[in-house]
Amino acid sequence: MATPVLEARxxxxxxxxxxxxxxxxxxLEPGRVHALLGENGAGKSTLINILSxxxxxDSGGVLxxxxxxxxxxxxxxRHGIAVVQQELSxxxxxxxxxxxxxxxxxxxxxxxxxxxxARSARALCERVGLDEDIARPVGDLSLGRRQxxxxxxxxYRNPRVLILDEPTSSLSAHETRTLIGLVTALKRQxxxxxxxxxxxxxxxxxxxxxxxLKDGSRTADRSLDGVDAAALVRLMVGRDPGDLFPxxxxxxxxxxxxxxxxxAAGRVRGVDLDLRAGEVLGIGGLVGQGQEDLLLGLYxxxxxxxxxxxFGGRDGLPGSVTAANSCGLAYIPAxxxxxxxxxxxxxxxxxxxxxxARGAGWxxxxxxxxxxxIRALAARFGIKGDLGRAAQALSGGNQQKVALAKWMPLDPxxxxxxxxxxxxxxxxxRDIYTMLRGFAAEGRAVMLASSDxxxxxxxxxxxAVMRDGRVVAVLAGPEISEERIVALAMAxxxxxxxx
Amino acid sequence: MTAPSSTLxxxxxxxxxxxxxxxxxxxxxxxxxxxxLTSRGFGTWGHLRYLIELAAVIGVVAAGQTLVMIGGGIDxxxxxxxxxxxxxxPLLSIPGDATGLGAIAAILxxxxxxxxxxxxxxAYLRVHPMIMTLAMxxxxxxxxxxxxxxxxxxxxxxxxDMLGNARPCGIPASVLFWIAxxxxxxxxxxxxxxxxxxxxxxxxxxxxxxxxxxxxMTTLALYGFSGLMAGLAGLLALGMNGQGYVGIGDPYVLxxxxxxxxxxxxxxxxxxxYAGTVPGAVLLVTISGLITVVNASxxxxxxxxxxxxxxxxxxSGREAARR
Numbered sequence: 166m167a168t169p170v171l172e173a174r175x176x177x178x179x180x181x182x183x184x185x186x187x188x189x190x191x192x193l194e195p196g197r198v199h200a201l202l203g204e205n206g207a208g209k210s211t212l213i214n215i216l217s218x219x220x221x222x223d224s225g226g227v228l229x230x231x232x233x234x235x236x237x238x239x240x241x242x243r244h245g246i247a248v249v250q251q252e253l254s255x256x257x258x259x260x261x262x263x264x265x266x267x268x269x270x271x272x273x274x275x276x277x278x279x280x281x282x283a284r285s286a287r288a289l290c291e292r293v294g295l296d297e298d299i300a301r302p303v304g305d306l307s308l309g310r311r312q313x314x315x316x317x318x319x320x321y322r323n324p325r326v327l328i329l330d331e332p333t334s335s336l337s338a339h340e341t342r343t344l345i346g347l348v349t350a351l352k353r354q355x356x357x358x359x360x361x362x363x364x365x366x367x368x369x370x371x372x373x374x375x376x377x378l379k380d381g382s383r384t385a386d387r388s389l390d391g392v393d394a395a396a397l398v399r400l401m402v403g404r405d406p407g408d409l410f411p412x413x414x415x416x417x418x419x420x421x422x423x424x425x426x427x428x429a430a431g432r433v434r435g436v437d438l439d440l441r442a443g444e445v446l447g448i449g450g451l452v453g454q455g456q457e458d459l460l461l462g463l464y465x466x467x468x469x470x471x472x473x474x475x476f477g478g479r480d481g482l483p484g485s486v487t488a489a490n491s492c493g494l495a496y497i498p499a500x501x502x503x504x505x506x507x508x509x510x511x512x513x514x515x516x517x518x519x520x521x522a523r524g525a526g527w528x529x530x531x532x533x534x535x536x537x538x539i540r541a542l543a544a545r546f547g548i549k550g551d552l553g554r555a556a557q558a559l560s561g562g563n564q565q566k567v568a569l570a571k572w573m574p575l576d577p578x579x580x581x582x583x584x585x586x587x588x589x590x591x592x593x594x595r596d597i598y599t600m601l602r603g604f605a606a607e608g609r610a611v612m613l614a615s616s617d618x619x620x621x622x623x624x625x626x627x628x629a630v631m632r633d634g635r636v637v638a639v640l641a642g643p644e645i646s647e648e649r650i651v652a653l654a655m656a657x658x659x660x661x662x663x664x
Numbered sequence: 665m666t667a668p669s670s671t672l673x674x675x676x677x678x679x680x681x682x683x684x685x686x687x688x689x690x691x692x693x694x695x696x697x698x699x700x701l702t703s704r705g706f707g708t709w710g711h712l713r714y715l716i717e718l719a720a721v722i723g724v725v726a727a728g729q730t731l732v733m734i735g736g737g738i739d740x741x742x743x744x745x746x747x748x749x750x751x752x753x754p755l756l757s758i759p760g761d762a763t764g765l766g767a768i769a770a771i772l773x774x775x776x777x778x779x780x781x782x783x784x785x786x787a788y789l790r791v792h793p794m795i796m797t798l799a800m801x802x803x804x805x806x807x808x809x810x811x812x813x814x815x816x817x818x819x820x821x822x823x824x825d826m827l828g829n830a831r832p833c834g835i836p837a838s839v840l841f842w843i844a845x846x847x848x849x850x851x852x853x854x855x856x857x858x859x860x861x862x863x864x865x866x867x868x869x870x871x872x873x874x875x876x877x878x879x880x881m882t883t884l885a886l887y888g889f890s891g892l893m894a895g896l897a898g899l900l901a902l903g904m905n906g907q908g909y910v911g912i913g914d915p916y917v918l919x920x921x922x923x924x925x926x927x928x929x930x931x932x933x934x935x936x937x938y939a940g941t942v943p944g945a946v947l948l949v950t951i952s953g954l955i956t957v958v959n960a961s962x963x964x965x966x967x968x969x970x971x972x973x974x975x976x977x978x979x980s981g982r983e984a985a986r987r
Contacts, residue, residue, distance in 0.1 A: 466874060490876045504874055507867040509934050518864050522876035526858030526885065571875070 168231050169194050170357045171216060171246060171326045176225035178211050185211045187381040188225065193326055193357040198348060200368045200389065201361045203378035204401050204618060204651065209361055212378070213328055216359070217241050217248040247324035249315050249332055257304030261295075262286035264303050265318045289317040294343030308335040316344070327351065328359040333367060345371055363451050363655050365394045377401055395648075398655070402618060402647035409595055410623035413602040417444035417626050422579050422610035423463065425482075427472030430462020431455065432634040440579065440610045445601055447625035447645075448614035450654045455634040456614040457499065460581045463612075464496040465489040477578060490523065493578035497568050497585055499614075501561070505568035508557040512548065513539040515556050516571045538574060546570040547596065562593030569600070579610045586617060598624055618647045630654055684928020685940035691976070692947045699954055706954075713836060715949050717904070720842035722919045723945040724897040726927075727849040728779075728890030729920040730941045734853070735886045736866035736933030737793035741782060742894040742920055744801035744808075745775050746913025749898025751808055753824065754817040754908060764821035772895045778804070779891020783884035797887075801917075808910050816909035819902055828903020838900045845896065849938040862886060866933025922973055923948055947976065 169192035178186040186208045193199055193216075203209045214220040215227060218236035226233045229244045255264050262282050271281040286299045295313040297306065303314055312335050319327060329348075333341045348358060348371055362368055368375070368389075375392065377385040377400040385400045423440040433455040440446050448456045462469035465483040474482045476492045483489035489496075498504035506515050516539050521530070539552055546566045548559075556567060565585060572580070582601070586594045601624060604611050615621055621628045627641045630653040638653050700707025725742050732739045749771050756767040778800065785796040819825075830837040853859040861882045864872040873879045897916065902908050927944035929936025951972050955965045 464874075486873060486876050487878055496874055498871075498874055503868070504871050507864055507871055507934070509867050510863065514860070514863070518860065518872070518875045518877070521857045521860040522864070522872070522878070524857055526856060526861065526882075528857045530855050530857060530860065 169228070170230060172228040172231075173212065173216055173222070174226050174228065176212070176215055176222035176227070178208075178215065178220065178223050185381050186215075186222070189378065189381070189383050190225075191216075191359075191376050191383075191386070193359055195325070195355045195357050196352055197374055198352050198358045198360055198372045200372035200375040201359055201378070202368065202375060202397060202401060207378040207401070208381040209378055210330070213248065213330055213359070213361070217246060217328060242322065245323065245325035246328070247319035247322060247326065248328040248330070249312075249319050250330055255303045255311055255314060255318075258302055260300045260302055261290065261297060261306075261314050261317075262299040264314055265289060265299075265321050267318070269322060285321065286317070289320055292320065293317045293347060294340060309337055309340055312336060313340065313344075316347075324356065326357045326359070328361075330361045331363065332360075333362060333364060341367070365397060365655050368397075369394060395652070398648055398651050402651050409598070409619075411595075411599045411602050413606070413624075415444070415626055416606050416608070418442045418608070421475065422477055423612075424475040425463070425471045425473070428459075428462065428469065428474070429471070430467055430469035431458030433458045433462060433631075434634050436636050438629060438636060438639075440612050441626075442578070442610050443605050443608050444626040445605050445611040445613055445624055447621035447628035448612065448631060449618065449621045449628050449650045450631035452616055454631040454654070456631055457583055458634075459631070460496065460583050460612065460614055463489075464494055464581055466496070487523065490519070490575065493576075495519070495572035495575065495577035495580050497565075497572070497580065497582045499583040499585075499587060501564050501568050506556045506564050509555055511553045512543070512556050512559065512567055513552040515567050516542050516552075517574075519571050520574045542570045542573060545573070562589045565589055565593065565597070569597070577609065579612070580604060581612045581614075583614050584616055585613070586615070586620065618650050621645070621650060622647055632656060685937065685943065688927055688940055688947060689943040692943045692950065695947070695950055695954075699950070703954070703957060706957075711953075713839075715953055716839050716946065717836045718949040718953075719945040720836070720838040721897050721900045721904070722916065722923055722948060723842045723942055724845050724900060725894050725916050726920040726923040726941045726945055727845050727938060728893030730849065730924050730927070730929055730936070730938045731853070731862055732793075732886050732890045733921075733924050733929050733931060734866045734933060734936055735862045735882070736869065737786065737883070737886065738921065738931075739779075739782065739797050739887065739890045739894075740794060740917055741778065741797040741800040741804065742890065742897075743913040743915070743917040744804035745778055745891055745894035746898040746901055746916055747808060747908070747910055748778070748804055748913075749775055749895045750902040750905070750908030750912045751812045751817060751910060752908075753821060753899070753902060754819045755812065757819070757821060764823050767821065768823060768899065771898075772892060775895030775898070776888050776892045779887040779889065779894075780884050782891070783887030786887065787880035787883040805910065812910065814910060816907045818907045824899055824903040826903070827900055828906070838904070841896075841900065845893070846938060846942055853937055858882070858885065863934055866930075867935070919945075919948055922977075926973075926976060948973075951976075 172192040174190050175188045176186055177184065177188055189208065189212060191212065201209055201212065211220065215222050218238045218241035227236045234240060256267065265286045266282045271278040283299060290297065290299060293313045293316050295310060295317065297310065303311055306314065312332060316332060332344060336344060345367065348360070352358060360368070360372055372389055375385060375387060375389050375397070376383060377397065379401060418441055420442055421439040422442045426437045428436040428438065436459065448459065450456060458467065461467045465485045465488055469482055471482055474480070476483060479492060483492050483494065502508060513536070517535055543552055546569070548563055548566055548570065556564060559567065585597055589597070601611050601613065613625060622645050625645065627639055628645050628650060629636045629639045630650055631637065632654060640649060705711060725746065729739055729742060752771045752774065753767050756770050757764060761767055782797050782800055785791045786793050827837050827841060853862065861877045864875070864877055865879060865882050869879060898913065901912055905912065923944035924941050925931055926947055927936065927940025929940060952969055955968050958965065
């Protein structure tokens with residue numbers, strides 16, 4: 166067995182006391198395509214950041230050619246480690262060629278040698294299958310094309326280790342084929358490749374070896390020979406839900422609170438969906454498959470269209486947040502610091518805002534009933550301390566409670582929640598779960614988009630799984646399982662039927 | 665947050681303005697005491713009354729500016745709007761309008777409309793407030809030169825003359841008018857739903873929109889109010905001067921912004937209040953008054969004024985770091 170070019174041994178990493186990696190080892194060998202799999206939040210990104218020197222592990226070591234090194238991005242680059250990140254790192258105003266050479270321009274007499282840069286850029290574009298004028302600014306290119314520039318940029322430095330984080334997520338089928346050809350060619354040249362993808366078909370096709378992460382631990386590290394897609398999915402899911410979730414009885418009524426047909430908003434297309442009163446409807450899928458656009462579109466915050474739509478017995482889409490609020494809708498956003506709370510304002514003011522946002526502007530405010538209302542809400546949601554403090558003084562979990570509590574005075578009939586438990590401590594998670602089932606029991610309709618699959622399994626009456634802007638399946642009752650949801654989200658069924 | 669954390673704990677829900685207003689008031693009182701002791705004639709009733717009269721114009725413009733800045737914007741067109749008012753009233757005065765109230769109503773309607781156009785550009789066309797209001801100011805200045813020529817125009821309007829010069833019970837009418845504007849502004853910010861929306865909009869426009877705040881309408885109302893206030897300030901300035909000329913409003917752009925920031929309103933929006941702007945306006949005229957008595961050329965006086973404003977801002981108006 167060859168010496169690994171890049172290796173992480175027993176690395177641990179925690180953020181704010183939350184362990185993200187709990188002693189993970191991985192070894193990248195030359196001439197091997199190594200797949201790294203895991204659900205959202207399993208620790209893949211953290212591991213990539215440690216391997217590329219962007220993060221230092223709390224304990225454990227990173228070895229380059231068998232030698233332990235304190236790795237920084239500069240050191241990593243010097244040792245030939247290149248990363249193609251999921252969040253693109255290109256400078257949009259610069260040309261394709263300039264982006265490819267950025268930081269290592271060829272020089273002649275102390276000036277940039279644009280001729281040499283153009284020659285190597287042109288050669289690289291050909292290799293990655295990018296047929297664009299290299300003088301074009303990157304900002305003009307589509308997301309998929311930018312991805313190719315990003316890969317060309319990584320190849321410019323002739324890397325010995327190439328880390329590809331979901332390289333095909335925005336590529337067309339044709340571009341994907343070119344990329345797969347490129348990866349195979351690099352492998353033959355002896356490059357070590359770490360390949361992260363949610364597309365199992367690709368992984369089965371080009372990868373030789375696989376490491377699977379689950380909740381920050383390694384659950385598999387083996388050759389891909391004789392492994393099928395279903396087995397990979399099983400390795401990624403299936404943790405003990407513990408007593409995190411409340412027990413609940415189905416209270417769904419037949420009557421839909423929301424019924425849309427042919428719904429489209431943002432990247433969401435052709436969605437037919439019913440949300441019933443008294444149920445929790447989960448929206449599952451990989452991150453960024455249109456879940457947020459679906460919720461925002463229903464809420465009237467982004468432009469949306471539908472062939473037919475009914476909201477609480479009224480025909481038509483609300484079309485604006487104000488109209489949605491008066492239909493009884495409330496929206497709890499995922500990014501609470503940016504979208505959910507007013508950080509510099511008092512906790513109490515935050516909780517009053519939805520109430521004050523409606524009605525005539527000149528309408529008078531009454532401080533006494535307002536403060537009674539605030540105190541009642543804080544008591545109900547367990548928000549302790551002085552309510553005159555700025556909301557930024559609260560923990561993430563308590564901010565989330567404020568983001569939820571502020572809607573209660575409006576008595577919403579339909580709650581749309583976007584990943585409400587992301588980055589929230591266990592205690593608050595349990596509180597939120599209990600509240601959500603409580604809302605359903607009161608006859609309200611709850612739509613819960615979540616990147617946390619156990620949440621969907623243990624809390625929801627039904628789960629709609631989204632992929633690429635569409636609802637690919639709606640699971641109900643006993644059909645709901647982590648395996649089913651993950652398999653649908655990753656199109657593992659297609660793999661099986663294709664095989 | 666503009667208030668130190670120790671005061672945040674004790675501040676009431678509606679009392680987010682913290683100590684900035686009091687701090688600015690304290691500086692004003694200190695400056696007045698020191699100036700009265702060292703400069704002959706400064707502490708006389710007549711002189712102090714004159715300072716407050718001058719501050720009234722700034723204070724009224726700054727009422728609109730305070731709202732706009734709490735709402736996360738800025739209005740650089742107030743100077744041009746004041747000029748529009750001062751030049752426009754004489755032009756609009758027609759023989760059939762004996763009381764002169766018709767011309768006043770017309771000009772206030774125009775200035776409010778100018779503000780609403782500013783708001784529409786910002787809310788619907790998504791032009792940055794600085795660009796929108798600066799472009800508006802440039803447009804208005806050009807239009808005024810075309811309409812009025814370069815010469816000063818005198819006004820013969822009883823109401824405006826009264827606003828500028830009457831002194832019921834020894835108190836200038838402009839100051840009484842300022843007190844009324846101040847009461848309305850404070851109540852609007854603290855005790856109406858509109859006020860709550862303005863604070864929310866300035867602190868986080870996205871979260872406000874998702875909470876159901878009608879962001880475009882609130883923006884229109886904000887800039888419309890600022891246009892109205894600049895119009896009212898223009899009436900005061902016209903009354904005091906007796907004539908309007910192109911350029912009469914120019915000093916009030918920086919003055920109104922400085923008064924707002926000296927009063928502790930965050931230039932980032934979302935925090936502050938009019939209670940601080942009032943002493944901020946008084947502080948500004950006091951300082952420029954003190955500089956006038958310094959025996960120096962106009963150039964040096966201007967340099968000194970700029971340095972002093974910067975120094976005062978470092979003392980009281982600096983932005984605290986935000987997370």
